[in-house]
Amino acid sequence: MSGRIIHGRSHEGELRLRADVVVCGGGAGGSMAARELARAGLRVVLLEEGADRLPPDFTQREDEMIPELFQEMGGRRTADLAILVMGGRGLGGSTIHNQNLCKRAPDEVLSRWEHEHGVEGARPAAMAPFYAEVERDLGVVRIRDDQVNAHNALFARGRDALGWRGGRLSHNRDERCVGSGFCELGCSFDGKLNARRVLLPQAVEAGAVVVSDARVEGLRHDGARVLGASGALLDARGRVRARVEVDARAACLAGSAIGSPAIALRSAVPDPRSLIGKRLRIHPGAVVAGLFDEPIEAWRGIPQSEDCTEHLDFAQGSERRVWLVPSFAHPVGAASSMTGFGPTLMGRMRAYPRMAALAAMVHDESQGSVTVDGERTVIEYLPDEADRAQLALGVREGARLLLAAGARECVVPAVPELALRGEADLDAITAARFGPHDAKLTAVHPMGTMPMGADPSTSVTDALGRHHHLRGLWVTDGSLFPTSIGGPPQLSVYAFALRAARALADELGA
Amino acid sequence: MSDAPEGGPRDGDSRGGEAQRAARARQAGDRETRGSRWTRRRFLRIGLAGGALLGAGGLCARFMGSGYEVEAARARALVALSVKELVVVEAIIARILRDDGGDLPAPAEVEAGAFIDAFVGRLDERNAGDFRSLLHVVEHLAPLATGSLGRFTRLSGDAQDEVLRGLEESPVGLLRGGFDALRTLGLLAYFRHPSTWAAIGYDGPMVGRPQGGFR
Numbered sequence: 111m112s113g114r115i116i117h118g119r120s121h122e123g124e125l126r127l128r129a130d131v132v133v134c135g136g137g138a139g140g141s142m143a144a145r146e147l148a149r150a151g152l153r154v155v156l157l158e159e160g161a162d163r164l165p166p167d168f169t170q171r172e173d174e175m176i177p178e179l180f181q182e183m184g185g186r187r188t189a190d191l192a193i194l195v196m197g198g199r200g201l202g203g204s205t206i207h208n209q210n211l212c213k214r215a216p217d218e219v220l221s222r223w224e225h226e227h228g229v230e231g232a233r234p235a236a237m238a239p240f241y242a243e244v245e246r247d248l249g250v251v252r253i254r255d256d257q258v259n260a261h262n263a264l265f266a267r268g269r270d271a272l273g274w275r276g277g278r279l280s281h282n283r284d285e286r287c288v289g290s291g292f293c294e295l296g297c298s299f300d301g302k303l304n305a306r307r308v309l310l311p312q313a314v315e316a317g318a319v320v321v322s323d324a325r326v327e328g329l330r331h332d333g334a335r336v337l338g339a340s341g342a343l344l345d346a347r348g349r350v351r352a353r354v355e356v357d358a359r360a361a362c363l364a365g366s367a368i369g370s371p372a373i374a375l376r377s378a379v380p381d382p383r384s385l386i387g388k389r390l391r392i393h394p395g396a397v398v399a400g401l402f403d404e405p406i407e408a409w410r411g412i413p414q415s416e417d418c419t420e421h422l423d424f425a426q427g428s429e430r431r432v433w434l435v436p437s438f439a440h441p442v443g444a445a446s447s448m449t450g451f452g453p454t455l456m457g458r459m460r461a462y463p464r465m466a467a468l469a470a471m472v473h474d475e476s477q478g479s480v481t482v483d484g485e486r487t488v489i490e491y492l493p494d495e496a497d498r499a500q501l502a503l504g505v506r507e508g509a510r511l512l513l514a515a516g517a518r519e520c521v522v523p524a525v526p527e528l529a530l531r532g533e534a535d536l537d538a539i540t541a542a543r544f545g546p547h548d549a550k551l552t553a554v555h556p557m558g559t560m561p562m563g564a565d566p567s568t569s570v571t572d573a574l575g576r577h578h579h580l581r582g583l584w585v586t587d588g589s590l591f592p593t594s595i596g597g598p599p600q601l602s603v604y605a606f607a608l609r610a611a612r613a614l615a616d617e618l619g620a
Numbered sequence: 621m622s623d624a625p626e627g628g629p630r631d632g633d634s635r636g637g638e639a640q641r642a643a644r645a646r647q648a649g650d651r652e653t654r655g656s657r658w659t660r661r662r663f664l665r666i667g668l669a670g671g672a673l674l675g676a677g678g679l680c681a682r683f684m685g686s687g688y689e690v691e692a693a694r695a696r697a698l699v700a701l702s703v704k705e706l707v708v709v710e711a712i713i714a715r716i717l718r719d720d721g722g723d724l725p726a727p728a729e730v731e732a733g734a735f736i737d738a739f740v741g742r743l744d745e746r747n748a749g750d751f752r753s754l755l756h757v758v759e760h761l762a763p764l765a766t767g768s769l770g771r772f773t774r775l776s777g778d779a780q781d782e783v784l785r786g787l788e789e790s791p792v793g794l795l796r797g798g799f800d801a802l803r804t805l806g807l808l809a810y811f812r813h814p815s816t817w818a819a820i821g822y823d824g825p826m827v828g829r830p831q832g833g834f835r
Contacts, residue, residue, distance in 0.1 A: 170825030173735070173812030177742065185747070185804070191797020290826050298827050347742060409822065441811040441822050446804045451716040451784060456724055459811075463821035486746060525789055525796070547796035 111153045113314035115201075117162055118323030118343035118354065125343060125354040127319060129155040130618055132339045132358040134326040134373060136160075137203020138600050139587035139607035140364030141305035141313065142244075146611035147362075148316035150620035155319045155356045156310075157341060159365075160200030162322040164306075168296030172442040175295040179207045181368070188478070188489045192546040193394060195489055196554045197366050201322050202306030204366070204554075204600075207294050209414045210281040210302055211435075211598035212250040214241045214605075218424035219595055227592040228564025230573040231609070240605040248282040248604070249303045257289060259411025264402075264466055265436045266416045268515030274420035276434070281412070289411045294439070324354050329361055329377040329583070336361045336582030360582040360614060364607070367556040367589040371480045372487040374560065380579035385570050386560055390478035391594040392553035394493055395471040396501050396544070397437060397447050398508040400517030405463045408438040421507050422473065424596060431497075432504035433597060434511065437469035447550055449523045458521070466512060469552075470504025472497050473596035480559050491553075498541040501549070506539040524549040555599050560589035562606075575610035576617075586610045687774070697734065700741035705752060706733050708759045711773045713806035715780050723819050727806070730813035736805055754798045762787055762795075 116125070131147050133140045136158030144156040161178070169175060177183035181197040188195060198204030215237075223232040231237070244250075258266070258278075269276050287301030300307065310320055323344045330337040338357040342350040363370040371387035379386065418434035439447060441462065448458055478491030493501065509520040509530045522528035522539070525548060530536060543549065563569025566578040575590055577583035586607035588599050595602055688704040695703050710733040717727045727733070740748050759772045766782045768775060775783065787799035810816060814834040817824050824834040 168827070170827045171812065173808055176808070177739070182747065183739075183742065185801065187797065187801070190793045191801065192793060288826075292825065348744065405821075407821075441817065441820060442808050445807040445811055449788070451788070451803060452718040452781065453720045453722070456717070456719045456722060459724075459820050460722075485744075546793045547800075550800075 111317055111319060113148070113317040114319055115162060115310075115314060116319065116321045118321055119161070119345050119351070121343055121352070124352045125321065125324075127155050127354075127356045129153040129319070129356055129358045131155075131360045131362060131614065132157065132356040133362045133364055133586070134329075134339055135203065135364035135366065135369060135587065136201045136305070136310070136320065136322070137198060137364060137366060137587065138205050138305050138603040140362065141202070141205075141309035142604050142607040143362045143364060143584075143586040143611040143614075144318045144320065145309045145313040145316065146608060147615055147620070148313050148318040150612075150615035152615060152618060152620050154313065154317070155321065155358070156313070157321050157324040157326050157339065157354065157356065158201050158203075159325040159344070159369075160198075160203075160322065161346075162201045163206065163296060165296070165298050165300040168292070168298040170290070170292040170295050170298055172295065172440050175207075176442070179296060186368075186489070188491050190490075190492075190546055193392070193491060193551045193553055195368070195392060195556060196552065197368055197556065201310060201320065202304055205302070205304035206296050206306060208304075208554075208600060209293050209598075210283055210304070211414055212245065212248070212280045212282055212601050213597045215595050215599075215602045216424045216597065219593065222426075223562070223592050227562065227569070228573065229562045229592060230564070232562070232573070237605060237609075240608050241601060244601055244604040244608060248308060249284055250280050250282050250601075252280045253278055253412060253415040257412050258415045259289070259291070259408070259413075260406050261408035261411070261413075261438055261466055262415040262436050264406060264515045265418075265468060265511070268511040268513075269416070269418045269420070271514040272420075272511060274418055274511070276416065276418035276420060279415055279417055281415075283412075287412070291410045291413060292440075293413055294443070321354065326365070326373055327376065329373060329379065331377065331379070331580055331583075333380060334581060335359075336580060360584065360618060362584045362586045362611070362614070363560070363589070364585075364587045366587055367559045367591075368480055368487060368489060370585060370587055370589045371559040372482050375480075375482045379577070379583065381570075382579065383567055385568070387480040388477065389558045389561060390480055390489070390491060390556060391474050391476070391558045391591070392478065392491055393471045393555040393594060393596075394474060394491075394497065394501065394551045394553050395437075395469040396505050396549050396551055397467055397469055397523055398505050398512060399448075399465055399467040399521045399523070400509075400512030400515065401461055401519045401521065402464045402466060402517055406466055407463050408436075408466055409440055413438060418511060421503060422596060424473070429499075430503065431473040431475075431500050431596070432507070433471045433473065434468055434504060434508050435471065436467070438465075438467050447523055447552070448521075449525050449527050449550060466515070466517065468508045468512065470501065470508045471555075472500040472504065474500075474594050477558075492546065493544065493551075495541060498544040501544045501551075502539050502541045505549070506536045509536055509539070522549065555588070555595070557588035557591040557595060557599060558593065560585045561592040562590045563592060574613040575606065576613070584610055584614050687771075694734070698737050700748065701737045705755050706737060708755045708773055709733060709736055709802075711780065712755075712758060712784070712802060713809065715777065715784055716803050716806045717810050718777075725813075725815050725819075727810055730810055730815055732806065732809035735809040735812065739805065739809070754802060757795075757798070758783070758787070758802070765790075
């Protein structure tokens with residue numbers, strides 16, 4: 111099979127393919143799986159629901175790119191509408207719009223996966239070679255001093271003034287990056303060493319057939335083994351124009367921790383303990399904004415180059431589970447992250463150039479779920495009391511950091527809005543202020559809905575990602591994580607997908 | 621913090637851990653936990669049922685159907701919304717984006733309504749239907765919560781703000797969420813436009829930037 115990319119929106123007629131493996135989803139995990147399996151000599155077909163967008167397509171306009179690059183046109187929320195759950199759509203998935211942060215999963219988390227969840231081989235020393243290979247392939251390097259923008263320098267100033275832990279981040283950009291600050295809308299300058307730029311071309315070179323605009327509607331199986339996948343080719347507006355069928359002896363689910371369980375549930379994949387879609391973690395994040403007297407123009411430059419881990423402790427039973435990181439947005443995103451309306455909101459937006467903002471992202475323990483209701487995927491998630499306390503901790507300490515950096519006032523987008531002008535105001539931020547809809551929450555890291563583990567009564571796949579009950583079914587995305595990971599997941603998604611794909615290739619005799 | 625057995629897994633990979641977590645949620649008598657059972661489907665059924673009640677009888681139908689007018693050219697250009705829906709959404713975003721004498725352009729100047737119409741046209745049927753139901757709730761039902769019998773579009777500006785505040789602060793989570801979704805769409809329709817950028821000091825995309833900038 112000669113490798114190629116097929117654009118479903120312009121393909122004539124139906125598409126029927128035969129493969130050894132069908133990969134369902136073209137994000138970080140799916141792209142890595144496709145590359146590895148194709149390089150092992152297997153016939154690989156990858157199906158991705160979204161479009162194939164390249165740097166010339168990225169206009170840097172929020173109204174054009176948000177609907178294009180994100181699930182449900184950027185409006186996907188939990189069932190109660192309280193939390194915005196962002197996820198990528200398109201060849202490259204979330205690696206098209208993500209902020210390129212590269213961190214390995216913490217040693218404590220990996221060790222817990224190995225020793226408490228039976229994920230043999232997840233311990234740090236065993237995973238190190240996979241991470242190293244991913245870091246090499248994606249050109250991961252530490253962000254340079256001259257790449258730190260004013261916003262991140264201000265964040266670092268506040269962190270360092272308090273003597274808090276944290277530091278410079280690493281990323282997967284190369285010399286094409288001009289520091290435009292438009293990462294979240296796709297890189298017009300092709301500066302991201304992401305799945306689309308690095309892995310998918312390698313997969314195609316090795317013989318994989320990659321199909322965009324191809325929505326997987328279900329896996330075909332006979333209850334004992336995988337037979338293939340079925341779906342639809344979509345036009346530019348997402349309407350069905352033709353069918354796509356792939357006959358395959360194995361399948362990798364790589365549609366994210368939201369999309370993968372949805373496919374599995376719609377396909378009636380054997381699930382004797384009803385575990386698929388459960389244990390959803392999302393890293394719920396709250397925003398704190400600081401208002402300064404001097405212009406910062408935080409939308410310019412690399413968006414995230416510093417972090418604060420002072421309140422992020424991975425020890426068992428920790429009561430500090432929040433990661434602080436600069437988090438600014440272009441005007442639509444910034445205004446949407448605030449609360450209020452009318453002159454109050456417009457007044458806040460006038461201060462836009464003098465604003466800084468950070469996200470307090472919780473290493474969550476609450477467990478949500480993904481279910482399906484006809485064609486609709488339903489996400490349910492309610493932060494429990496402990497995670498609400500973490501949100502309060504993150505917002506309180508985030509405000510403290512911004513005040514230490516020189517903010518004359520901090521604002522917490524909540525209903526009603528919280529305005530903080532000094533240390534004395536910080537005591538008002540308690541868990542009680544974080545009921546559903548009380549504060550704006552966003553989640554960008556869904557994970558855990560088809561977790562790895564040794565025990566089929568508590569896990570969906572084995573330690574490598576092989577489904578416990580359906581022969582030929584593997585999972586190669588963040589659904590695999592048995593717990594929250596407590597930081598940016600992309601390296602871990604790539605690394606565990608690499609590991610799973612090699613194991614699958616061995617099993618198929620490649 | 622965890623109820624997991626000493627030294628045991630704490631993330632619910634044991635049935636005991638999951639049962640304990642569920643029990644804590646029940647025992648907390650958490651209002652929000654109960655509120656989350658207001659599923660989207662229940663919310664929409666109530667919204668539509670309320671509308672049906674108001675629409676019963678020819679008199680009410682005439683009342684509901686009157687007073688929604690836009691220029692003929694704009695009406696002809698609609699791709700997804702009805703004239704009534706356009707009038708309602710423009711009334712809502714006029715309050716959300718009100719600037720009271722400031723230098724920001726009015727929503728009409730950036731054709732926010734037309735943008736929203738086109739956006740709704742790209743939504744799948746279910747999401748588009750949800751959006752229409754939400755407009756219906758704002759126009760006919762939300763004013764009732766503030767003691768007003770009138771349609772939203774016929775209220776004074778202050779009364780409209782009271783309705784929107786009521787939605788933003790509603791004890792019903794879905795109403796809060798619905799308001800936030802409307803608000804977000806209005807902000808997308810507004811701050812997408814280069815004429816809004818100068819007033820907020822934003823220089824816009826690097827790609828396609830005209831000489832001299834957008835400002």
